[in-house]
Amino acid sequence: MSEAVLHAGAGHATHHADYLEEPKGLWSWLTTVDHKRIGLMYMWSVLFFFLVGGIFALLIRLELLTPKQTIMDAETYNRVFTLHGAIMTFLVIIPAIPAALGNFALPLLLGAKDVAFPRLNLASLYVYWTGAAMAVATLALGGVDTGWTFYTPYSTTTGGGVTLMVLAAFVLGFSSIFTGVNFIATIHKLRAPGMGWFEMPLFCWGMYATALIQILATPVLGITLLLIVMERVLGVGIFDPQLGGDPVLFQHFFWFYSHPAVYIMILPAMAVISEVIPTFSKKTIFGYKAIAFSSVAIALLGFLVWAHHMFVAGMSLFAGAIFSFLTFFIAIPSAIKVFNWIATMWRGSISLEAPMLHAISFLLIFTIGGLTGLFLAALSTDVHLHDTYFVVAHFHYVMAGSNLIALLAGMHYWWPKMYGRLYNKKLAAIASAIIFVGFNLTFLPQFVLGSRGMPRRYFNYLPQFQDLHVVSTIGSWVLGAGLFLTLAYLLASFRQPKGMPANPWGGRTLEWETPSPPTTHNFEGQPVLQHGPYDYRPEPAPVGVKEMAH
Amino acid sequence: MNWFRDFLLPRGASTHVGEMDGLFMFITWLTVFFFFFNGGLIFYAVRRWRRRSDKEVTPHITHDTRLELVWSLIPLAVVMLIFLWGFKGYVKAWVAPNDSMEIIATGKKWVWEFEYPDGTRTLNDLHVPVNRPVKLVLTSEDVIHSFYIPEFRLKRDAIPGRYTELWFTATEPGIVQVYCTEYCGKGHSDMLARIFVDTPEQYETFLREGDEQVRKMPLKELGRLVWENKGCATCHSLDGTRGQGPSWKGIWGQKHAGADGKEHLVDADYIRQSVLMPQAVVVKGFEPIMPTYQGLLREREILGLIEFIKELQ
Numbered sequence: 001m002s003e004a005v006l007h008a009g010a011g012h013a014t015h016h017a018d019y020l021e022e023p024k025g026l027w028s029w030l031t032t033v034d035h036k037r038i039g040l041m042y043m044w045s046v047l048f049f050f051l052v053g054g055i056f057a058l059l060i061r062l063e064l065l066t067p068k069q070t071i072m073d074a075e076t077y078n079r080v081f082t083l084h085g086a087i088m089t090f091l092v093i094i095p096a097i098p099a100a101l102g103n104f105a106l107p108l109l110l111g112a113k114d115v116a117f118p119r120l121n122l123a124s125l126y127v128y129w130t131g132a133a134m135a136v137a138t139l140a141l142g143g144v145d146t147g148w149t150f151y152t153p154y155s156t157t158t159g160g161g162v163t164l165m166v167l168a169a170f171v172l173g174f175s176s177i178f179t180g181v182n183f184i185a186t187i188h189k190l191r192a193p194g195m196g197w198f199e200m201p202l203f204c205w206g207m208y209a210t211a212l213i214q215i216l217a218t219p220v221l222g223i224t225l226l227l228i229v230m231e232r233v234l235g236v237g238i239f240d241p242q243l244g245g246d247p248v249l250f251q252h253f254f255w256f257y258s259h260p261a262v263y264i265m266i267l268p269a270m271a272v273i274s275e276v277i278p279t280f281s282k283k284t285i286f287g288y289k290a291i292a293f294s295s296v297a298i299a300l301l302g303f304l305v306w307a308h309h310m311f312v313a314g315m316s317l318f319a320g321a322i323f324s325f326l327t328f329f330i331a332i333p334s335a336i337k338v339f340n341w342i343a344t345m346w347r348g349s350i351s352l353e354a355p356m357l358h359a360i361s362f363l364l365i366f367t368i369g370g371l372t373g374l375f376l377a378a379l380s381t382d383v384h385l386h387d388t389y390f391v392v393a394h395f396h397y398v399m400a401g402s403n404l405i406a407l408l409a410g411m412h413y414w415w416p417k418m419y420g421r422l423y424n425k426k427l428a429a430i431a432s433a434i435i436f437v438g439f440n441l442t443f444l445p446q447f448v449l450g451s452r453g454m455p456r457r458y459f460n461y462l463p464q465f466q467d468l469h470v471v472s473t474i475g476s477w478v479l480g481a482g483l484f485l486t487l488a489y490l491l492a493s494f495r496q497p498k499g500m501p502a503n504p505w506g507g508r509t510l511e512w513e514t515p516s517p518p519t520t521h522n523f524e525g526q527p528v529l530q531h532g533p534y535d536y537r538p539e540p541a542p543v544g545v546k547e548m549a550h
Numbered sequence: 551m552n553w554f555r556d557f558l559l560p561r562g563a564s565t566h567v568g569e570m571d572g573l574f575m576f577i578t579w580l581t582v583f584f585f586f587f588n589g590g591l592i593f594y595a596v597r598r599w600r601r602r603s604d605k606e607v608t609p610h611i612t613h614d615t616r617l618e619l620v621w622s623l624i625p626l627a628v629v630m631l632i633f634l635w636g637f638k639g640y641v642k643a644w645v646a647p648n649d650s651m652e653i654i655a656t657g658k659k660w661v662w663e664f665e666y667p668d669g670t671r672t673l674n675d676l677h678v679p680v681n682r683p684v685k686l687v688l689t690s691e692d693v694i695h696s697f698y699i700p701e702f703r704l705k706r707d708a709i710p711g712r713y714t715e716l717w718f719t720a721t722e723p724g725i726v727q728v729y730c731t732e733y734c735g736k737g738h739s740d741m742l743a744r745i746f747v748d749t750p751e752q753y754e755t756f757l758r759e760g761d762e763q764v765r766k767m768p769l770k771e772l773g774r775l776v777w778e779n780k781g782c783a784t785c786h787s788l789d790g791t792r793g794q795g796p797s798w799k800g801i802w803g804q805k806h807a808g809a810d811g812k813e814h815l816v817d818a819d820y821i822r823q824s825v826l827m828p829q830a831v832v833v834k835g836f837e838p839i840m841p842t843y844q845g846l847l848r849e850r851e852i853l854g855l856i857e858f859i860k861e862l863q
Binding site for chain 1: 557558559560566569570573574577580581584585588589591592595596599600601604606607608609610611612613614617618621622625626629630632633635636637638639640641643644692693694696698700701703704705706707709710711712714727729730731732733734735736737738739740
């Protein structure tokens with residue numbers, strides 16, 4: 001791209017108003033098919049539910065400050081942790097990066113005007129809102145006390161709004177499928193001229209792998225949830241042994257989706273990190289193909305490991321061995337990625353802006369999250385640790401720590417592109433440090449609680465566990481403070497004038513070649529890829545020569 | 551480095567402990583090592599190559615096949631070692647020796663019931679002889695529960711409609727805590743049990759005469775112990791708070807309005823009947839959900855409960 005395009009965003013005299021300004025009015029937002037607006041609406045919806053789920057988290061931690069009742073009774077506690085889990089999983093973490101950042105950034109990174117099916121994209125947002133409203137409506141029916149995993153026969157026999165909650169998750173699945181279909185079509189068909197598969201930014205590979213899981217695994221969850229509804233409402237015996245069903249069958253069905261769903265949560269996080277690290281190291285990504293294929297490998301292997309959630313659930317010895325064996329293979333692509341990211345930083349020109357600070361947090365937290373997975377993949381140690389706080393800590397390191405910190409990295413990275421404004425960098429640096437400390441203070445003690453034998457989902461606990469629970473609760477306040485600080489300075493950035501240049505970070509991918517914020521159609525005309533996504537040489541090697549020859 | 555193991559893990563009291571603890575500590579040190587290894591590399595890179603000028607040019611290194619093979623194959627070898635190590639321990643914990651003593655353990659909301667080979671039954675307190683393999687056959691009467699003994703490093707789900715097994719040889723006499731680790735509702739976190747690892751003599755006495763505590767304790771104290779340990783506390787409070795069942799505070803000598811529309815005087819006979827045939831009279835406004843304690847409490851324990859309730863004014 002020419003230098004002229006690079007600086008166009010700084011001026012006020014651009015030909016078109018940006019996508020935030022034109023067209024105006026609430027109605028134009030609610031009926032928009034612009035991927036950027038849909039991405040932003042997703043982002044704010046996700047942040048809203050993150051706030052709700054986060055408040056539930058703080059209540060849980062407060063309750064656990066003392067071994068007996070602190071602020072609520074056992075039945076309320078069970079509803080609160082169920083809602084925390086269900087909201088955070090289905091309404092926050094699964095859509096967080098793909099639907100919010102992915103919708104915003106993917107077409108820009110590809111040099112496209114929009115996603116392949118813009119109206120389907122808007123439909124997915126409305127489906128998400130419908131599902132979210134149904135999930136919230138369960139509160140009126142007395143809440144749900146099954147845990148977000150809906151294990152049978154508990155879930156088919158307990159009272160409350162289980163049926164509605166299950167249907168909400170069913171509906172939310174469709175919003176996820178719509179996004180997945182859209183991304184696959186977009187990546188196949190709408191790459192800029194000159195952009196082969198291996199000239200795509202790695203974010204797109206991450207989104208592609210995620211979309212594969214979304215469309216292949218989500219239907220299984222949908223069917224399973226409908227079976228629960230059939231059992232609850234019609235009394236069809238599928239999972240409840242009293243009706244002739246098999247409760248362990250539910251666990252197979254459930255984890256056949258929900259384990260791949262863990263990779264719906266982590267692959268997008270890895271996708272963001274693969275963009276942030278090269279930009280702020282000003283250096284080409286190390287091992288592009290290794291990272292790209294690792295994403296696909298994780299997506300495919302993710303389908304073969306579901307029963308590692310069931311090593312103590314009465315599976316056969318042979319099945320346990322197979323699933324343990326396969327699970328260990330997931331460790332390899334994950335390790336490869338981490339080493340590749342560190343190698344990318346090596347001999348780079350490292351700038352510690354807020355997105356990079358979050359990316360470094362991610363690397364450290366994901367290292368712990370990944371390695372503690374080994375305890376749970378190994379059969380004998382899993383028997384001791386299964387369903388204890390060790391598991392709680394492990395999946396928070398992977399799902400909450402890695403995913404949400406990557407979300408923060410991505411939001412800070414693309415914030416100038418989204419709004420043309422910058423947040424207070426000093427506060428952002430401080431907040432990232434507070435979040436890192438708070439997160440570890442909250443969840444590191446939980447590993448020890450678990451290895452010492454503290455079971456999860458406990459309202460009362462034995463006094464010997466209190467010290468570590470107190471540390472964890474204090475950590476949750478630190479973490480909460482960091483997140484509220486982030487929200488405050490992000491909102492405060494709206495008081496700044498829109499003055500960000502097209503490429504504030506010196507990135508090499510296409511989204512930085514259009515003004516900040518872009519116009520509705522993203523680019524002036526069709527951009528043509530000139531160089532690879534992470535080529536920081538003064539004279540980048542040209543790509544797509546064949547196309548240009550015509 | 552034993553202090554670190556003792557910090558992370560509870561006391562070990564079964565033959566499965568060594569296998570599991572060895573692997574646990576191996577992975578722990580691996581995690582610690584790689585955390586500091588990665589962290590050190592990142593820290594070094596940030597210090598050494600922090601951007602000083604926007605004009606800095608970085609080397610264009612796209613990949614290094616040899617290096618990438620190294621950091622793929624070494625982790626692969628390590629995780630395969632962990633797999634085999636974990637599998638070995640799992641197999642050992644899977645197959646019970648032929649001469650194991652068999653005890654049936656049934657989970658139900660929110661108590662554990664044990665039945666011994668001679669027909670003795672206990673609630674929440676399991677007595678086993680030390681140094682003898684014991685096989686628990688687990689099942690459930692309602693939802694899934696899970697029988698977890700941290701000090702034995704063992705856990706297995708109790709599933710309605712099928713039997714699962716768990717075996718151990720306890721190595722030290724004493725009391726061991728048992729937890730339910732599959733979420734089962736309101737009383738999940740109170741669904742605790744204890745394993746009394748007895749010397750052979752203590753075990754014989756237990757089979758013949760019941761718990762030592764049951765035999766020697768004053769009735770009133772025994773009543774409180776029954777309330778705490780046999781599942782009463784999950785539903786019946788002592789301070790007037792409403793639970794799944796009516797509170798016991800001040801009920802002695804009062805009249806209870808029954809769901810049958812009649813009034814029932816709370817006296818010794820009433821309490822005895824409520825324990826053994828809980829559905830005979832259900833207090834108005836409560837669900838008929840209490841399980842029967844027929845055969846699960848000794849006569850002296852029921853007397854203890856009566857004395858205990860009498861004092862709760």
